[in-house]
Amino acid sequence: MSTILVFVEHQKNQIKRSSVELLQAAQKSGLKTCAVLFGTGVENLANSAAQNGAQEVHTFKSADFDQYNPEMFLAAMSDLLEKIKPSIVLSSASSLGKDLFPRLAARFQSGVASDCTELKIENGKVTAKKPLYSGKCFAETSFENSPIQFVLMRANQLPVSAANPSATTSAIDHTINKPDLKTIIQNVVKGASEKLDLTEANVIVSGGRGLKEAGNFKLLNDLADVLGATVGASRAVVDAGWVSHGMQVGQTGKTVAPTLYIAVGLSGAIQHLAGMSGSKVIVAINNDPQAPIFQKATYGIVGDLFEVVPKLTEEFKKVLNK
Amino acid sequence: MKIFVCLKQVPDTETKIKIAADQRSIDTAGIKWVINPYDEFAVEEAVKMKEANPGAQVFAITVGPKARVADSLRTALAMGADEGILINSAENIDTFSTAKALAAAITQEGGAQIIFTGKVAIDDNSSAVSQMLAEFLKIPHVTVVSKFSKTADSQFTVERDVEGGSKEVIQINGPCVIAANKGLNMPRYASLPGIMKAKKKVLKELEASSLGVLATDQKVVLNSYTLPADKAPVKMLSGDASSQVTQLVQSLRDEAKVL
Ligand SMILES: Cc1cc2nc3c(=O)[nH]c(=O)nc-3n(C[C@H](O)[C@H](O)[C@H](O)COP(=O)(O)OP(=O)(O)OC[C@H]3O[C@@H](n4cnc5c(N)ncnc54)[C@H](O)[C@@H]3O)c2cc1C
Numbered sequence: 001m002s003t004i005l006v007f008v009e010h011q012k013n014q015i016k017r018s019s020v021e022l023l024q025a026a027q028k029s030g031l032k033t034c035a036v037l038f039g040t041g042v043e044n045l046a047n048s049a050a051q052n053g054a055q056e057v058h059t060f061k062s063a064d065f066d067q068y069n070p071e072m073f074l075a076a077m078s079d080l081l082e083k084i085k086p087s088i089v090l091s092s093a094s095s096l097g098k099d100l101f102p103r104l105a106a107r108f109q110s111g112v113a114s115d116c117t118e119l120k121i122e123n124g125k126v127t128a129k130k131p132l133y134s135g136k137c138f139a140e141t142s143f144e145n146s147p148i149q150f151v152l153m154r155a156n157q158l159p160v161s162a163a164n165p166s167a168t169t170s171a172i173d174h175t176i177n178k179p180d181l182k183t184i185i186q187n188v189v190k191g192a193s194e195k196l197d198l199t200e201a202n203v204i205v206s207g208g209r210g211l212k213e214a215g216n217f218k219l220l221n222d223l224a225d226v227l228g229a230t231v232g233a234s235r236a237v238v239d240a241g242w243v244s245h246g247m248q249v250g251q252t253g254k255t256v257a258p259t260l261y262i263a264v265g266l267s268g269a270i271q272h273l274a275g276m277s278g279s280k281v282i283v284a285i286n287n288d289p290q291a292p293i294f295q296k297a298t299y300g301i302v303g304d305l306f307e308v309v310p311k312l313t314e315e316f317k318k319v320l321n322k
Numbered sequence: 323m324k325i326f327v328c329l330k331q332v333p334d335t336e337t338k339i340k341i342a343a344d345q346r347s348i349d350t351a352g353i354k355w356v357i358n359p360y361d362e363f364a365v366e367e368a369v370k371m372k373e374a375n376p377g378a379q380v381f382a383i384t385v386g387p388k389a390r391v392a393d394s395l396r397t398a399l400a401m402g403a404d405e406g407i408l409i410n411s412a413e414n415i416d417t418f419s420t421a422k423a424l425a426a427a428i429t430q431e432g433g434a435q436i437i438f439t440g441k442v443a444i445d446d447n448s449s450a451v452s453q454m455l456a457e458f459l460k461i462p463h464v465t466v467v468s469k470f471s472k473t474a475d476s477q478f479t480v481e482r483d484v485e486g487g488s489k490e491v492i493q494i495n496g497p498c499v500i501a502a503n504k505g506l507n508m509p510r511y512a513s514l515p516g517i518m519k520a521k522k523k524v525l526k527e528l529e530a531s532s533l534g535v536l537a538t539d540q541k542v543v544l545n546s547y548t549l550p551a552d553k554a555p556v557k558m559l560s561g562d563a564s565s566q567v568t569q570l571v572q573s574l575r576d577e578a579k580v581l
Contacts, residue, residue: 068490071462093449095484099465102417102450106457111418111541114448130544132446136339137348139544146541182462182495186479191487199485203580245468245505246487251335251444252359252504260580271335274444277550281578283570284556297556299573301566311567319571320581 002124003084004031007077007091007101008049015045018092018155018200020052025158026090027053029121034058034084037171038065038073046171051163058084059171064178067185068096070103075179077104083174086148087124093152094199105150112150113141117157117257117278126151134251134274154278155200156257191246195230198249203260206232206249206276210265210286210305214242219306220264223313226322232256232276234266250275265305268293285309323378326434327368327403328424328455329361331386331394332445341547347414348547350390357394360440362509363502367470368438369402370507374472381434383407383427385420388527399520400512406523407431411530417446419530419539421454426533428459434497435476441466441501446544452501462498468505 035054091097118129251271261279284297382398395406456463469481476496
């Protein structure tokens with residue numbers, strides 16, 4: 001039987017939701033499902049991987065893999081692929097996934113389908129749906145002449161069901177001969193935010209020029225705290241220096257697909273919509289009834305954000321018992 | 323020093339997209355084409371590097387149907403690149419084929435000390451060619467770079483943007499591929515004298531097939547193009563702010579079921 005390998009990412013001793021999505025999708029494919037995890041302590045996540053569908057768990061638990069280095073991960077993954085010879089490799093389209101897998105694919109004379117939003121695996125063949133031109137159209141993508149099918153999925157696109165609590169497995173650990181490194185990670189400057197990244201967030205509260213000044217983002221932070229949401233922004237306010245570029249949603253920012261996207265005081269320019277139109281439910285709050293964001297929204301409130309947002313925060317607090 | 327910058331021509335962000343009759347491509351009639359915005363950062367960084375290193379040369383290189391993509395190279399030449407290299411190919415060749423063509427052409431031109439690219443092309447959003455190119459050339463790469471400096475001969479320090487607003491500070495030895503993010507620089511506009519000069523610069527044409535790109539290098543195919551499904555009309559919430567807010571939260575909980 002052919003093998004499907006899932007690259008599993010984790011944070012704070014937990015498998016990320018985006019990886020759980022992939023493990024469960026892999027299990028449903030009927031292929032032999034393998035998982036691979038990197039970093040100190042990942043053997044403790046083997047059972048969790050098994051509970052979500054992995055039949056075999058591979059680890060590289062050396063501390064050398066605590067921080068992503070493209071050359072180290074490339075060497076490790078190349079070795080593993082030689083050993084277990086998967087026909088499909090799944091990863092989420094995270095910073096790491098997007099950096100590593102195209103290169104790995106090229107090494108294995110294979111192609112990569114990036115940024116996919118739907119995934120079908122039938123008789124070992126992948127068909128994935130992929131937005132093109134910033135979601136202005138979609139295509140079905142599939143592979144030919146590709147010994148391995150590499151697929152990078154956007155987060156929050158695939159269903160997650162309850163894990164099977166009784167599954168267990170023990171990890172198979174691997175080591176590599178450290179390559180002669182030409183890239184050295186000297187330092188990682190941590191972002192201010194402890195929250196989930198925009199690309200993984202299930203709820204996003206985004207603000208634009210309607211907020212008038214940087215300090216008023218506090219209104220959005222308060223709302224986000226109640227919802228467990230991550231805060232995003234339009235390019236206008238990033239360019240104005242109110243918030244960092246890491247928070248920008250859109251064509252030249254991040255592509256996001258949360259369950260709930262609350263757009264506050266942003267007009268919904270086409271380049272902004274390009275980054276968030278895949279959101280399941282969109283709420284627009286804007287004092288201009290003609291703002292284009294209303295055409296994309298599920299629910300709209302025409303009103304002054306300075307009045308609406310604090311009220312909304314209070315209402316959510318009440319309803320969510322916070 | 324030979325500096326290469328790879329760029330892709332893409333539809334302008336405002337362009338309306340129509341699907342072609344074959345449903346495997348878009349209707350290119352009436353599309354306004356531009357240089358992929360991230361590739362503009364790459365061109366700017368390449369030209370800046372040339373300005374700081376007398377004797378350095380910038381080669382702008384692209385892959386695509388020659389009748390349409392030559393314009394993007396002319397723009398790069400007007401921004402300050404010295405020579406253009408156009409690799410003629412069919413529309414819609416995949417990332418593997420593109421990277422293979424670029425690698426072969428760069429090798430044929432004598433190799434690069436450094437290659438700049440954009441971190442992603444906004445048409446297919448693949449973020450793949452830079453890394454594949456680095457693999458074919460067996461040189462290191464860093465993607466999503468928002469800060470770049472030369473620290474020694476053929477040694478660079480860069481910042482890579484990752485999740486949560488974090489930045490990795492990376493030292494990399496050349497030759498290497500650097501994929502630009504927004505924030506790296508402010509791309510200059512092509513000046514009128516720049517545009518005039520560009521007309522006299524060399525624009526070399528190569529064929530993807532004569533660079534060893536085979537039909538079997540097309541690894542990923544795109545089919546069955548569709549437009550997004552029609553969206554249900556927006557539900558506007560009425561009344562004063564308090565009642566709008568109550569209705570909204572109720573709808574999110576009971577109707578949309580997202581709370
Ligand atoms: C190549 C290119 C790439 C781009 N990439 C991006 C991108 O990635 N992301 C992005 O966002 N943009 C991008 N843009 C910019 C985009 O075109 C818009 O300029 C930008 O999104 C506008 O930001 P905004 O909605 O915050 O500001 P505006 O368009 O000024 O909108 C502000 C909104 O706030 C509302 N408002 C004002 N006061 C209040 C109030 N008191 N209460 C409620 N509402 C209020 C107004 O009615 C208005 O609709 C790009 C542009 C180009 C050309």
